[in-house]
Amino acid sequence: MNSANNAAVVVGVDGSESALRAVRLAATEATRRHRPLRVVHGFIWPLLHVPVSPAPAAPPGGGGLRHRAEELVQAAVREAEATAPDLSISGEIIDGEAAAVLVGESPTAALIVLGDRGLGGFSALVVGSVAVQVAAYADCPVLVARGAQRPDEPVLVAMDGSPASRQAAEFAAETAVSRGVALVAVHAYRHPGSSGPGDMQPLVYDEAKLHREQERMLAGWLTGLTDDHPGLRLTCRAVHGRPGGVLAEASRSAQLAVVGGQGRGEVTGLLLGSVSQSMLHHAQCPVVVVRAPR
The missing domain is CATH 3.40.50.12370 (Rossmann fold)
Structure with a gap:
């Protein structure tokens, strides 16, 4: 685990409810560890050569995949702020596939936090492929938000x-x-x-x-x-x-x-x-x- 004083707790978000649960858990962990929190979204569309800007006829300030990514990161930051008002929180969109982005964050992170299922995951799957990949390759501990919260248990x-x-x-x-x-x-x-x-x-x-x-x-x-x-x-x-x-x-x-x-x-x-x-x-x-x- 990275013990540098500035090493942040990093949470991956994709707009899913599972990711928001991870944000709340990550904010709590960052507060416990006296670390800043980084909210990160892996923005894969540029790698697939998909247009990410609003269409020419779209109204100003609306539409576009990158705009949607900015909204979901902002929503996650607000969720973290509501959970831990005094915490230092930042949000960032990083071009790349979600698992690769989070693994790339891990060498300088104190902890990676993510949900057990993301958008697009089949309801029958108990854990998403991103969680498995990050847990397998990250250079820091990986916390997967799942199950019940029992703060008084061991x-x-x-x-x-x-x-x-x-x-x-x-x-x-x-x-x-x-x-x-x-x-x-x-x-x-x-x-x-x-x-x-x-x-x-x-x-x-x-x-x-x-x-x-x-x-x-x-x-x-x-x-x-x-x-x-x-x-x-x-x-x-x-x-x-x-x-x-x-x-x-x-x-x-x-x-x-x-x-x-x-x-x-x-x-x-x-x-x-x-x-x-x-x-x-x-x-x-x-x-x-x-x-x-x-």
């Missing part, structure tokens, strides 16, 4: 022992302390691991013993976290089940879910792991995707 973090999950735990711990809530670290497991290359997983095993082992592993992964974040209230939970389902269920009683961009065991070269993909689609609260430094 922050949830998914753990699997990977460097990405440790990065997620650091982000989640800082967030939990700043919000004055507990952090719940969840590790989902299914079967005992093999003891070496080519070994078979045992068909019969002691479930209670396995559970204790998984709890010890989880505690080990989080060693030093409470020392690094004074005041952190940490709860560790090892749960038997598929990670996506376990974490989605846990998100029902969380205010924020934090996941690593790529976990242990993911296919090499896969920029967004299966667990983070699952949470973007099924979490019942806002989701932050934190990728380990490249």
Whole structure:
């Protein structure tokens, strides 16, 4: 995450209700982090060689795709101002495809915020392609506005022992302390691991013993976290089940879910792991995707 004092929280907007929810969430996050807010719209039409100015016969000051883009950015800025009146807020239209524009903003941003669905998304889709692409490629944490707002509930973090999950735990711990809530670290497991290359997983095993082992592993992964974040209230939970389902269920009683961009065991070269993909689609609260430094 960019820690420069002038690094802004950046929110992507497209005129959809999902984007306005993201604006409200982004304004709240920027206020919490004492950061300015940048409202950004990716204006793709010039790349497609589509006329963006009003037609010659159009009335002065009306019509045209660029004028419409200016209106939606202004509306988003007003929404942010209503949410956080004392916040420093700016709006900008940047030529380019939405995901590419937001990824381009990420190296100098403290946080990217966007909605889970945009204009043109099919109603049956749970998360839009822009959210997935930005979460996969951004150089800063990405917050996707979805699910319910539960300000009194804990922050949830998914753990699997990977460097990405440790990065997620650091982000989640800082967030939990700043919000004055507990952090719940969840590790989902299914079967005992093999003891070496080519070994078979045992068909019969002691479930209670396995559970204790998984709890010890989880505690080990989080060693030093409470020392690094004074005041952190940490709860560790090892749960038997598929990670996506376990974490989605846990998100029902969380205010924020934090996941690593790529976990242990993911296919090499896969920029967004299966667990983070699952949470973007099924979490019942806002989701932050934190990728380990490249």
